[in-house]
Amino acid sequence: MHAPLSLRPPAAPLRTIFLILLALALVLPVLTVFSAWWPGSAGGAQAGAIVREMAATVLPEYLWTTAVLGLAVALGAAAVGTASAAAVTLFDFPGRRKLEWLLLLPLAMPAYVTAYAYTDFLQYSGPLQVGLREAFGLEGRLLPEVRSLWGAIWVFIFSLYPYVYLLARTALTERAAHLMEAARLLGASPARRIWQVALPLARPAVAAGVALVLMETLADFGVTSYFGIQTFTVGIYKAWLAMDDRLAAAQLATMLLVLVALLLHLELRAQRRMRFAAGGVGRAGSAEAEPLRLSGGGRLLAWGVCAVPVVMGFFAPVLFMLRPLASDWSVLPWGRFLEWAGNSVRLGAITALLAVLISFVLAFAVRRSRDLVTRAVVRLASLGYAVPGAVIVVGLLLPVGWVQAAWPEARVPALVTATAVGIVWAYLVRFCAVALQSVQSGYARVPLSLDDCSRMLGVGGAQLLARVHWPLLKRSAAAAALLVFVDVMKELPATMVLRPFNSDTLAVVAYQLARDERLGEAALPSLALVAVGLVPVILLSRTLRSARR
Template identity: 45%
Template sequence: MSRLRQIAPDSASRAADGTGWTLAALAIAGLAGLPIAAVLWTALAGGGGAGSGETVGDLAATVLPTYIANTALLMLLAGGIAAVTGTGCAWLIAATRFPGRRVLGWALVLPLALPAYLAAYVYADILDYAGPVQSALRAATGWGVEDYAFPDIRSLGGGALVLGLVLYPYVYLLARTAFATQSLTQFRAARSLGAGPSRAFWRVALPAARPAIAGGLALVLMEVLADFGVAEYFAIPTFSTGIFRSWLAMGDKAAALKLAAVMLLFVIALVAWEARTRRGRSDSRDGLAARGVDAEPLVVLSPLGKGLALAACALPVLLGFVVPAAWLASLAMSETARAAAGDLPTYLRGSLWLGLATALLCLACALLLAFARARSASRAAAGAIRLATLGYALPGALLAVGLLAPLGGFDVSMARFARDSLGWSGGLLLTGTSAVLVYALSVRFLTVAYNTVSGGLARIPPSLDAAARSLGAGPSRVLARIYAPLLAPSLAGAAALVFIDTLRELPATLILRPFNLETLATRTYRLASDERLVEAAIPALILLAAGLLPVLVLNRLGKR
């Protein structure tokens, strides 16, 4: 009987085990939700100290309408470019056959490897008055500065174009999967009833793929809302730039928190929309994906149509990846760029340790959340996991000010207590330290680690755990002998993705970093802001090369 009890733990022990995982998930959710709670408290309680009411009135009368209008218009334009480009290319890749289709099928994802602010630096350098495009135009025509009107890339339209070219792969990946898995029977039935390829696309294929396209578009809009580098470099007043300037340039913490609260409304709306788009998705067993890459295409193109399809799919790759990468590579080969690379080891060390610390913390939290999901069926655990993994939708600027407000208050209280009670004045404990930066980045990228680790854990049969327990293995031995080897690929992938995202993060790092910490992203930003793009070319290329790994992972997942 005692052996039977050892093999089959009673319900009380299982409940206690689930309670422990639930408490761990709640603790992580509390830490991850701290910046959201701080921003909401400021908005609902009118926080920000004395005069905060006047600050709200000043914002509403001066900059707030501009921030709302510019942010909404930037999201509308960039989202439209990304939706049209991603959907059109996905349909051509999934439903037609033309030369170069297989190469372009994965190459269309490459622009995601390029941070949007790097693309902004490159295109500003290429298209400015002294750049090669306008210089060649004046040399070819003999025109002067007043003889032609060239579109200004440093504008809201230019920022939307850059963001759309870099972010359209989010729509492309989901739309390509949707087109490849939807029913061929419905499309061919529409064709047999006399509908042409265009009408069948608009009436059958596009409506069936609409949830996936909307989900990709929601991701694009989240990235546009969170963008800081493009908006700052092109002088576009948005919420991210407004928070940054209010907090650091003007020292107005109340205004920054109020802007973050309004920005949070945009985030909540986008998260709700993205969650709603997941409903109603379905796959078909007679889709293109089920029939293989060499199956008969849905639409047979003429020779001219094949050439146009090739051009339509190649142009986003050229503009979104090839041109910026080639331009940075050409700048990196100059003597000036090589001379400026002397301090590169310093920035590499800062980026490496920051990425490793964030990756390790995210892995630990992701493991706890993944086991809480697997071992606890309580609604509290599920709600805690949703809250803890909301950080990826939060812009870096919002996270930064949302953390600095409560942590700054905690630091001031502790410093006052130490001075009055202990006679010790050692300054602030957390504010301005690397620990706060690692904390913020972990909240931001915990979603990436959790999704990867949870997916790996879901592939491990529960029977392995039960069999090991029945043979007398304790929890630590089960973890070391079963879960650690089987989860190793997922853990390595999660660590790599978090590490790379940390390297590329700009607004949170700029606001929270200590004075003695410089990363590749902040170094590139400062050099480019000073119009020293040549000196920033080598760090920018390193960031570009690092971004290729998550792009390859995304492309592989998209094919699945």
């Protein structure tokens, strides 16, 4: 019996060249960072001396602080995310259905916004310590300094635990339910079913979630810079902007990129283990077992496990930021708010549109021809989301400096640094992967037989995309544009350095006002970012609820 012939056309040379150029544009900022170690360059000749100098001065502190911060956040996020996922999945208690989606709300809070809110409320001059001193006649500092390493750990845990919660909840729902029921029928106690059946099955999902949490922690600039913590990301910006040492910044960026690549590798391994475990379950694994009904102390414990993360990660910071709005509206920058919001919306809309267009080009190319070059291009384009914004900034500005040094009269550097070109380029490098994943998910639901039938009827190429694929992928395109738009609105590191002159965004203004101790004024742009971030969280919660029905 002969194998069926494929109706997919071979890859055209011009299309292959175009895809390669597109991939190079998306990975160039990453590749240029490694030029700092190239032996033949001037920077490569100085690499050993700079590394020795950093090793004797700042590098040990960067390594130690980053390691302590990452380890503590990983343990905390794993504990909070796994415990809350187990509570709403394995047990039944009043309010469980509402808590399932309430636990997602901290995803709408950028970590740096949470840091501003806690600082405003808990600092020495904040309302809590002032109220305690006035109520009890006390003097001096009554609470530990919130702008510290342990304060940053607290902020990251309650801002990032939803990554672990989402993956652990999915694993417990899809793979542990039927095995928990089988263990119950075999006479296992509830504690034994949880500790020996459910939680071991969730380990790959927890590991994948922890890897995502660590990547977000390593890439953060807003919290660590505002709290004065010396991490790799802060060190990159100090080397570039404060010390004007591009080579040191590039080499620190490569070290950070190596750490992120290691975490990405661990996350992919955990994802493969999750798929393997899911494949062994079969269709019966989707049947949901009856959760254990709680009462008395167990019910109170479940409420506490689920309510504390939501309060600490969302409701408390929002209430802290609403206080300036309620107390004194005149202090808020209402006059320039629309200008900042307009800049943010404009950059977000442009980037979202371009990211969706690029994603359709890449997804359509790999659907038409799964040759090695096309698959490699798509994989390279998908790596940008794991690259920290600080690395992308260094990777973009390094070649700008080379061009400026070689051709002082060239206008290319001004095009990248003085217009929106550079910042949109950085956004595309970082967030094209988000749009591509959404578009490819939509394509996975479109059968290939439609393409074959269309070609036999004389519809191919761009017409196939416009007349057949686009009507079926409108919702996926809208979801991709929304996710990219929200990510751009919240992006801080790349925006701070690459934004055009006099075009501040909500994220940049919130950071600058908080850095200048004008936390009351920072509340307005911060709350606007939270409101924007709520949109994809609401859509995600609706998707999860519909998936359970």
